[in-house]
Amino acid sequence: MKKLLKIIALSLSLTLLLSFNSNDPKKIRVVIDAGHGGIDFGATENGISEKDLTLSIINKIKSINTNENIELFFTRNGDEVITLADRVQKINEINPDLVISLHVNSIKNPTSNGAEVFIPKDLEHTKKSEEFAAKFLQILTNKTSLLSNGIKTAPFFILKKSKCPVILAEIGYLSNHADRKIITSEENQDKVAQAVIEFISQIK
DSSP: OHHHHHHHHHHHHHHHHHHHHHTSOOOEEEEEEEOOBTTBOOSEETTEEHHHHHHHHHHHHHHHOOOTTEEEEESOSSSOOOOHHHHHHHHHHHOOSEEEEEEEEOOSOTTOOOEEEEEOSSSTTHHHHHHHHHHHHHHHHHHSSOOEEEEEEOOOHHHHHOSSOEEEEEEEETTSHHHHHHHTSHHHHHHHHHHHHHHHHHHO
16 A cells, blocks of 8 residues: 555656646747947947947847746847957857847948848758748838848858857848938837847747
């Protein structure tokens, strides 16, 4: 009888343990990379710099993320120079589920506008990166009035060297008057941050 009771108790304990584990959702781990920083201003226009815009957006992302199942990491947290090699080293040490590198664009032609997302080419995680890019671009353009310029491949260092799914988002053109009004406004930066969190929540 005692042996039977022990077996029943063990069985119940195992059942409870399995039940607990099944209700314990795996966190999604995402690295957010704010482009440029320090003496590297990135794109500049009318006294506005890319490095400040990307930092402003990641600070908003930090403040609105209340989802306990989303664990965020940042390649930079202030106005500092972080080399591409150091960014990638940190990313690969963390080994996240996804990397989102945030940038804004600039070009000599002031009529060029819109958002676009870049992914790595011909890597093991290219297909997954493309799926993530399509979802993020859809949410971003739905939340803002930015035009979608689609998904493209590029040989950017962070795309080539990150050993996980990775997307690099160019959130509008500083060189375009309409885009500049969008990406420099607090309201629209809030929308970009919301798009990031909504996107991550959906892929979770």
